Amino acid sequence: MLILRQSNKLRACINASNNRCLATKVQPAAQTNNNSEYTDEPQYPEIQDVSFKARKVREKEDWYKEIEEVPTVEEKLIKINMPRYYGYKVFKLTDEKLPYNCLPAIQHYTRTIFENADENIAPEALQKINIFVEAAKSDVQDALEFAHEYYKHKYPNTSDIDPQVMERTFTQLIVEQINRVLINTLAADISYLNEVDVDYNPRHEAFWFVGGIDPPKNVVKSKKGHSWQKEMANDSVDRPIQYNGTPYLALRHKYQLPTFKSDIDSENMELAKTIPRFNYDPRTLGFVPAYQHGTNVPGFWPGARNGFGCISYQSRAVMNIRPASFGEVDFKEALHAHGIQTSYAWLLAQANYNGFNTFSELTYPMNTQTIVTNGKDWSFYEYQLNTLLVHSRHIDDNPRVNFCRGTKEYQLYQEFNDAGKCIGFNDQVLQRLVQFYINVPTIQRNSAELQPYLDTEVKHVADHKNVDKREFLEKTFKHMTSNRPRHLAVPEIYLWEKIYKIDHNTRPIDPKRRYFEVGVNPWKRTMDQHQKEYIPRACRPEGPKSKKKFKPTYYP
Structure with a gap:
């Protein structure tokens, strides 16, 4: 019986092997019509580097790919924060702190080329601008005088008030009045101003990773103590950056502003190499690390109809506490650094609401206009965001750069006399303001082009049909x-x-x-x-x- 059972098993194995052989012989003849399954030359899988460093790089790339494939805006932002229960150890940039010699660092962190804007407006544009200036000038002067009188009446004794609080309060009054006058004056001819959303003291926050930072000594020492990491001991590291700011006022529209730089200028490796490199740890400038989740908030929740920023008014109250020993040159550079960081952060947060982030590159440029003022002194900036990849190897290999062009400081007025009248009104400031307001957002994109990394149907959490999940x-x-x-x-x-x-x-x-x-x-x-x-x-x-x-x- 034992011999019989063994022979039956052997016979079954032989039959199975014969069937497999017949299958392999018949299968190619049956599938000759499907030419896509066959190639003239054999194709082999890619040979991958199995070193520790290469495996770590592939792990990062796989994680970036996972974030890119997440369907909705909110889930992408959650996915970025998933690895940290307590949040990342971020270095905070704010509109309340501008350290000495911070311009090179801010340019490095935002991959920005700064250019000085032309002092004179083009003659063909100036003629149209002057018409609006004449129409709005008297109302703007009245608005300034009203803000001055209201502030003086509300705060008769300012000796006990912090200088930064005083400036922010007074500037808030002026900015709101000037914005009201310009929209009322220009809306009849510039129709998009009837459609903008105006945010008062909105919350602007942005989170991204910056590469090219020298590793701390304890990291170098730790890596040198392990044989598989010795060669990586002195490699640069990434640092998470979190910007938190509160502008006086911001205007948003459903369409994008036109660009002022071409694709050729925006993607230039030689130009990218001219960006200052600040390899030192952010703590060397006085930025203090803190644990928090990375947040991207452009002043509104995801899904808002008007999702592109046109103009923002930023505070420069921080300049009141800068020591005079820093010098005039550093004072101007600090203003430029402030204009760069606020513009970059606002556009980055808007990009996150369209499916992009610090790991998923932009597929089209984004523009905004930024005004830094204390009510009397005004600086104007235009910013074009072309890239978000400033981490890891991208800090060296990315050919794309962002652009910011800014003006010098202008004084809107000299003083208010005893009667409360505005003395020494400067038409140049009003010309710049009008130039920003009549820059019409005209760029429209279809859904596939606007949000390529979002799902075609479920773009936001509110679109989920599962109630519990939503x-x-x-x-x-x-x-x-x-x-x-x-x-x-x-x-x-x-x-x-x-x-x-x-x-x-x-x-x-x-x-x-x-x-x-x-x-x-x-x-x-x-x-x-x-x-x-x-x-x-x-x-x-x-x-x-x-x-x-x-x-x-x-x-x-």
Whole structure:
């Protein structure tokens, strides 16, 4: 019986092998009509570098690809923050701090070429502008005098008020009045002004990664201690940058402003090499790191109809606290740096709402106009965003550059006399203002061109048909954007622990409970590593006896 069973198994194996042989012989003849499956020459998979450095690069590229394939705006922003439960260790740029000699650093962080704008407006444009200037001049002067009188009446004693607060309050009044006058005067002839959204003190935030930064000493020392990382010890590192700012006022429209630089100028490797390099750690300039999630907020929520910025009025109150010892040259450079960072951040946040981000490159340029003022002194900037890739190798290899062109400072008026009248009104400032307002946004793009990395049907969280998924993603996105503290406090090592437990092992009997004692790295905790929301028995969809105790999560 044993011999018979073995012979049956052997016969079955022989028949199976014969069938496989016949299949391999017949299959090509049956599929000769499908020529796409055959090639004249054999094709082999790409031979990949298996070194540690190459594998790390591929892991990053795979993550960037995952972010690119996420369907909606909000989910992309959540996906970028997924690796960090406590947020990234970001370096904050704000409109309240401009360190000494910061222009090269800001140009490096934003990959921007700065150019001085022509002092004189083109004659063919000046004739039209002067017509509007004459129509608006008297109303603008009245608006200035009204703002001055209102401020003087409301704050009769300013000795106890902080100079920056005083300036922001007074400038807010002037900016709002001038914007009102210009829109009312120009709207009859410049029709797009009837369609703009005006944001007062909006929230402008942007998050991106910057490469080309020298590694800290502890990172170099750590890598040199491992044989597989020795060669990477001195490689430059990326630093996450977060900009937070609050302009006085911003105007948005549904169409884009026209560009002022051609594609040839925007993609020039030789020009890219002229951008200043600031390889030092941002802390050398005084930027303090802090843990928070990366947020991109252009002053409105995703899905707004008017999604492209036209004009923003930025504060220069920070210039009041700059020491005079910094000098006049650095004072001017700081203003230019401020114009660059605010323009770049606003456009980057708008780009995020169209599916692009610091890892997904722009497919078309974006433009905006920025005014930096304290009510009396005015500077004007035009910015063109061509690229978002400033991290890792892109800081050296990316041929695209961004452009900013700015003017010198202008004084709108000299002073107000005792009667409250405006003395020494400068028509040049009003000409520049009118020039910005009559720059009509005309560029229209279809949905596929405008948002190539978003899904064709589900572009925002609100488009999801699954109610639970929609509510979960909206709640997660808004909580992340609010930057409220997480349920668990940010871990820290107390000074006595650093001395007595890490640097000097003088407490061997103490129970080992802290994360650095049990081999746990809290910074590797991801956003989805938390206790899920409990469903009470009475509220379970399948009934009170259901074992589904927790609500599902829908992280991208």
